[in-house]
Amino acid sequence: MKQEIIIAGFGGQGVLSMGKILAYSGLSEDKEVTWFPSYGPEQRGGTANVTVILSDDKISSPILNAYDVAIILNQPSMDKFESKVKPGGILIFDGYGITKPPTRTDIRIFRIDAMNTASNEGNSKAFNMYVLGGLLKICPMVTLESVMQGLKKSLPERHHRLLPMNETAIKRGMELIEQL
């Protein structure tokens, strides 16, 4: 089993940390994992993306031609990565700020209105966990239990009281996602 995933959006949306949680979740399941971020000024509001590979075998290149799953959180990322999803692959996007929805017919496309819901529910900081929940619903590459372990590892201990809130957000995301 090998999952090649790109998560792309604005800096500050939790793109890199969502990738990190996914990576740690894979680690709890004894998978081989690479996490490769775009780095630099992105974290101050430009576009940010991270490539996460989960695999049963040793991973060669951390840099990829195409992805099994693309999680797209803004229009510039849609423009850049829609064409990079492998035929038969999965594209998940948040509807907020997407002016040109994806048009490909050879991939499975899902929409999750995580940004709006998270903010309506007063939980906008956990936005990325809603999205992660959506991903796990349609592509259960790791178990919820591993994700909670992954969250525990990637969050500093002083934030561990936020774990239940994150779990709620993940479960909420699982309800929100819909296939187009």
Next chain:
Amino acid sequence: MAEEVKFMKGNEAIAHAAIRYGADGYFGYPITPQSEIMETLMDERPWETTGMVVLQAESEVAAINMVYGGAACGKRVMTSSSSPGISLKQEGISYMAGAELPALIVNVSRGGPGLGTIQPSQADYFQTVKGGGHGDYRLITLAPNSVQEMADHVALGFDLAFKYNNPAMILTDGVIGQMMEKVVLPPQRPRKTEEEIRREQPWATLGKTKDRKRNIITSLELDPSIMEENNIRFQAKYRRIEENEVLYEETLCEDAEYLIVAFGSQARISQKVVEMAREEGIKVGLFRPITLWPFPKKQLFEYSKKIKGILTVELNAGQMVEDVRLAVECRIPVEYYGRLGGIVPTPDEVLVELKKLVK
């Protein structure tokens, strides 16, 4: 007991490995994409545990001269930076080579020239393996291709530096520095005691004892006949290093008709290219120099007797390709593919270039 598997960035692995090696000191100045090295050291506070000094110097030039000072006392000291900062350190590196001082220098290189970009690059290959600073000297150069090797090469670099009394460099880039992977860190070793340093580094300036002459650490020698002798001694040492310390890795090379030669991050990408090409029936293998100096010349020459061609894949305008061509003495075609200024090629792109060579 199974060793604990950690998950971290290449830069972080270097910091942890340095503490566990029992390094005495780190002196640096922040620059992207390697700032996590000093950040991690500061977070770990090794001065409270092993006694390792971690100091943010006022500049790269100050940092390399602090390394010179530490090394002159026989201490295991290191610095790290990225390309523009490494350029600033070149005077110090040349002086250390001339004074025969061991130290570890890490270059998490970025696109240049000048301030360039913060994105990954291997454009410092020439600077690293052909000199960089002035004078006829060589820098032992290691090129890790994984987070595990980032950790392992800290001990390897220090050990080689102290074996030959010569500075050693880890030459890597932002792909390996910023990427997170699994890593097993080495066990914690104690720092060398003063008695051990006096025994193992009798040249160290730790304070003169009555039973010996004064130790003098310098690269200056105004008498040209002595300076020539010094240079001859350095060259003999470099030949010994070339004879004994070459490291490389071969993947699917046994039946290969073509080779990709690539190091560091580009070896990882090229490994995928080899997998893709093999699926299409192209008999290609990956030859990965782990030491860039000493370069695996003899091994590549042997391959030139049985293969049809070589493609080097580099994040520069074609630098290592010159050493590969020299190694195979132009007996077979050696082509190059690379991207510049911080762009990293995808495996697809490289496969297209490989097919041009195979055709």
